[in-house]
Amino acid sequence: MLILLIWYSDPQTRTTGMSNIAFSRIQRECREVVTNKDIESTGIMIEMLNDQLTRMKGTINGPPDSPYEGGKFDLDIVIPDNYPFQPPKVKFSTRIWHPNVSSQTGLICLDILKDQWAASLTLRTVLLSVQSLLALPEPKDPQDAVVAKQKMSEPQLFEKTARFWTQHYAKGNGQKDPEFLHKIMKLKDMGVSEDQAISTLSCCGWDLTRSTDYLFS
Missing domain, CATH: 3.10.110.10 (Ubiquitin Conjugating Enzyme)
Known part of the structure; x- marks a missing residue:
């Protein structure tokens, strides 16, 4: 290196x-x-x-x-x-x-x-x-409360989300989750920027309905 x-x-x-x-x-x-x-x-x-x-x-x-x-x-x-x-x-x-x-x-x-x-x-x-x-993340002493809550309550979803962000923003290896990509594209088709789509979906547990309601309500 x-x-x-x-x-x-x-x-x-x-x-x-x-x-x-x-x-x-x-x-x-x-x-x-x-x-x-x-x-x-x-x-x-x-x-x-x-x-x-x-x-x-x-x-x-x-x-x-x-x-x-x-x-x-x-x-x-x-x-x-x-x-x-x-x-x-x-x-x-x-x-x-x-x-x-x-x-x-x-x-x-x-x-x-x-x-x-x-x-x-x-x-x-x-x-x-x-x-x-x-x-060694410390979710009980968080900087981002939403991420910390996901880490503690839905650890598998946290792992998938953190890996996706690594692949997308930090040039990490591996194939990106196709379900995540599909939901991002759905929001982009509604006029949402890619970064905003990723952030909102991540914060909403990759629930497309919740994310759409949050963005457009």
């Missing part, structure tokens, strides 16, 4: 409020991701998006034996000026059906991104923790 890093790190050209401590720390952490052979097997990648090192894209592979297996999930990472004394802001930019991630905004419910952050933690730790969260 290739680990990619696009490197913009000339301190003479950057214009940012980020401290030298934060800038040096980010450089060191990114170098760790590039050179650590243990990370390579996890499929974690980081791509720098500006020369200030304040914006980057993280990518994680969906963990094996989960409905996210085979998917590649992108995350938007923003580094605060006083990093590492405050956590990075991290959210999914690839849509995902998971109780601890908002299916609409990509916001993540993860303790180390909030009150359990410590300056000793790193971007590598964050990405590995998010990847672990995909394997």
Whole structure:
């Protein structure tokens, strides 16, 4: 698995409020991701998006034996000026059906991104923790209550839905559920966008009548 890093790190050209401590720390952490052979097997990648090192894209592979297996999930990472004394802001930019991630905004419910952050933690730790969260969701501490309810009350439907979202949005392997595709097409024929059709059907337990009533009532 290739680990990619696009490197913009000339301190003479950057214009940012980020401290030298934060800038040096980010450089060191990114170098760790590039050179650590243990990370390579996890499929974690980081791509720098500006020369200030304040914006980057993280990518994680969906963990094996989960409905996210085979998917590649992108995350938007923003580094605060006083990093590492405050956590990075991290959210999914690839849509995902998971109780601890908002299916609409990509916001993540993860303790180390909030009150359990410590300056000793790193971007590598964050990405590995998010990847672990995909394997071990915590529906009793949800970010998305609808997904969490489905996970607890209809676990098989949750697995099917999460796998479908992985296939559709994260380029996961396998044939998409033909029944789900049929119902999405029915809503699209009514003028509903594909994303809205998928979201509404997922929230309504793939019940076409309920979904139609919700959209058009």
